[in-house]
Amino acid sequence: MKKQIFNHAKQCGEAECCGLVIDNNVYMPCRNIAYDPINNFEISVDDWIEASEKGQITAVVHSHPNGMPILSQADQFYQQKTAVDWWLVCDNHIYQFRYIKPLIGREFEHGHADCLTMVLDAYMLLGVNLPNYEREDNWWDNGKDYYIDSLPKNDFHQVKLSEIKEGDVILFSLNSQVANHAAVYIGNNEILHHLPKRLSKRDLFSGYWLKHYHSIWRHGKWPLSNFTAILNNMAINTK
Structure with missing residues (x-):
């Protein structure tokens, strides 16, 4: 074929x-x-x-x-x-x-439309197909550290806050000892993410979010020129 x-x-x-x-x-x-x-x-x-x-x-x-x-x-x-x-x-x-729902305005459903799904789908638009995995709710309270365990295995490496670029994955620790929330940095000091009981949205990476950020990760084959794909998706779903 x-x-x-x-x-x-x-x-x-x-x-x-x-x-x-x-x-x-x-x-x-x-x-x-x-x-x-x-x-x-x-x-x-x-x-x-x-x-x-x-x-x-x-x-x-x-x-x-x-x-x-x-x-x-x-x-x-x-x-x-x-x-x-x-x-x-x-x-x-x-x-x-693969077909994905619009990045902005999604209803939250753990394991199917959550913060990890947001990262996976955003990267899919860029031509980077990252693996999904089964995850129970509140895994961060059960001795798991999924993000830190999986990111290096999938060609991500950690970068400094001062080196942040569009498309980097930002991890946060929200009432947890480990990183349990992820967002995609979309430039202009903004992030794209999805929280429980809320629609997926963009937020300023400042104040509360800057205070609780854990680490920043960049994909080894990150094609910065392809970042337009994420902006295209947000543009057609925010008009």
């Missing part, structure tokens, strides 16, 4: 290719009917119907021949409409972006 996708992208040249994955194992090439196929793509309703008649549409595929390996603001907007994975062909690679 991947060979079919690469061949289709090559055939489309400078224009964006587009297609649909059916049942996770069949690729159906589609015609790009966008007014400006060099910079955008649009799949016809007829192609959507044809694909849905063959099976379940599990992913939307398109290419960025001269673009970045992240979903654009428009891409993310329409991914949220389709509610399926989106695959992106760029730089002779297929980047698979």
